[in-house]
Amino acid sequence: MTTRRSFLKTSAVLSAGLLMAPSLFAYDKKYIGLQLYTVRDHMDKDPTGTLAKVAKIGFNSVEGATYTGTEKFYGMDTATFSKVLKENGLIMPSSHYRLGEDGKEMKGTILNDWQKAVDDAAALGVKYMICAWLSPAERGSLDHYKKIGGDLNKAGEISKKAGIQLCYHNHDFEFIQEDGKYPYETLLANTDKELVKMEMDIYWVTKAKQDPIALINEHPGRFPLWHVKDMDNTPKQMFTEVGSGIIDFKNIFKHAKKAGLQYFFVEQDVCPGDPYDSIAKSISYIKSNLV
Secondary structure (H helix, E strand, C coil), X not given: CCCHHHHHHHHHHHHHHHHHCHXXXXXXXXXXXXXXXXXXXXXXXXXXXXXXXXXXXXXCEEEECCCECCCEECCECHHHHHHHHHHCCCEEEEEEECCCCCCCCCCCECCECHHHHHHHHHHHCCCEEEECCCCHHHHCCHHHHHHHHHHHHHHHHHHHHCCCEEEXXXXXXXXXXXXXXXXXXXXXXXXXXXXXXXXXXXXXXXXXXXXXXXXXXXXXXXXXXXXXXXXXXXXXXXXXCCCCCCCCHHHHHCCHHHHCCCEEEECCCCCCCCHXXXXXXXXXXXXXXXX
């Protein structure tokens, strides 16, 4: 018979486990996200109308791809952009930012006016701020990646004070070996796993001939965000709608808990026609097969 004392003791143990092992808990399946880079041309012309159409197609979360220290989010101040999201039943838990090493004039980057970017993200309710991409000039040697790791740690400390997690989003260039080692390994080894987590772009990991599941097993709990992006079955291995390509998302999603997954975002860098048609195909597959 379970006594009140034993119940409380068990509850305390479970609660402690929750705090110590967040990767044991599944992501909230009600959220299906879109990385807004997919509809970037539409966002440039009509961000309000584009967000409304994205919501109508069935997405209920988005990931930002454009922020500046002056125009902030897609030419709107934080309050206005927040209002547009709410009117369309959207949340934006994550947003992309540049490192800013190759353009000191850029504002709102990790290396330039980062505190302002963090303040704006916090006001909008963003939970994850992502280093989106390293330009060719920002890549360099393994020693330079070590320096970037230090820069990310510093930025992660600042964002953590605002309750925001910093992440790094990969492409395939991080898996080009230098001196027998991948730059991605250097970034993982030279960043604090609590201050800097990873947004796994599953397409680019696969393109680089790496195994997403092997990375998850090697670094459990470090991948709270995913880009769900498929690869077509052609020699060029181009982007395609989720479910239309060769990536085994059903198997990868079985490892969501171990990855520490919290949110995922559909992204298709290049679409064969209207991106609205492509994202509609992707979300249809996801709803039927993955969530």
